[in-house]
Amino acid sequence: MSAKGSTVFDHRYRAFLFDMDGTLLDSIAAAERVWTTWAERHGLDVPAFLATIHGARAIDTIARQALPGVDAQAEAQWIAEAEIEDVEGVVAIAGAVAFLKTLPGDQWALVTSAPKALALRRLQAAGISPPATLVTAEDVARGKPDPACYVLGAQRLGVPVQDCLVFEDATVGIRAGEASGADVIVVTATHLTPLMTEHPSIAGYDHLQAHRDQEGLLQLQCLMS
Numbered sequence: 001m002s003a004k005g006s007t008v009f010d011h012r013y014r015a016f017l018f019d020m021d022g023t024l025l026d027s028i029a030a031a032e033r034v035w036t037t038w039a040e041r042h043g044l045d046v047p048a049f050l051a052t053i054h055g056a057r058a059i060d061t062i063a064r065q066a067l068p069g070v071d072a073q074a075e076a077q078w079i080a081e082a083e084i085e086d087v088e089g090v091v092a093i094a095g096a097v098a099f100l101k102t103l104p105g106d107q108w109a110l111v112t113s114a115p116k117a118l119a120l121r122r123l124q125a126a127g128i129s130p131p132a133t134l135v136t137a138e139d140v141a142r143g144k145p146d147p148a149c150y151v152l153g154a155q156r157l158g159v160p161v162q163d164c165l166v167f168e169d170a171t172v173g174i175r176a177g178e179a180s181g182a183d184v185i186v187v188t189a190t191h192l193t194p195l196m197t198e199h200p201s202i203a204g205y206d207h208l209q210a211h212r213d214q215e216g217l218l219q220l221q222c223l224m225s
Contacts, residue, residue, distance in 0.1 A: 015159050021122070031083060034082045034086055093187065110133070139152060150166055
């Protein structure tokens, strides 16, 4: 864990907003199996393409390829169905399950680029109980890095997004959190190479606690020295 003394540990928040894949659970192997099949079918450079898929909605990833004759909506539906079928190896990030159980249910939301059915399937596979408030791919017209998803998550919790802390792992999600006006903390559990960012980072949740004060605000505490 880095930057223990940074502002996210000094600040108090109305709510926490969590990305899912790479932030609360590791689904990289499953996602890359499905996307590899799709990329090979369309003649793409698979390693280069896989580097672009994380954190974004499937429909946005497909549309960016600008493949002639490809229906992005239909292809995204195929991806979603294939990913729902393949959850082998999907596991929670270290400490995430216990950490989430300590949070008041009305003070955190899941904000994911995955469709709702896939989000619920992966949460189940990872042993994470779904929160009362979810924002999924279907809920916004523009996916990350557009901030609409995080703004909507805060709205559904009834709090200003500027009073929230966003937990993210991917560049597009970090940019969405920044653009929303929220503070951001980066989860590096699935990173193979360092991500250059000005935000504090955590490798997992094992050494993280959240305390709710008398005013009902949440504050993070790092238990590592």
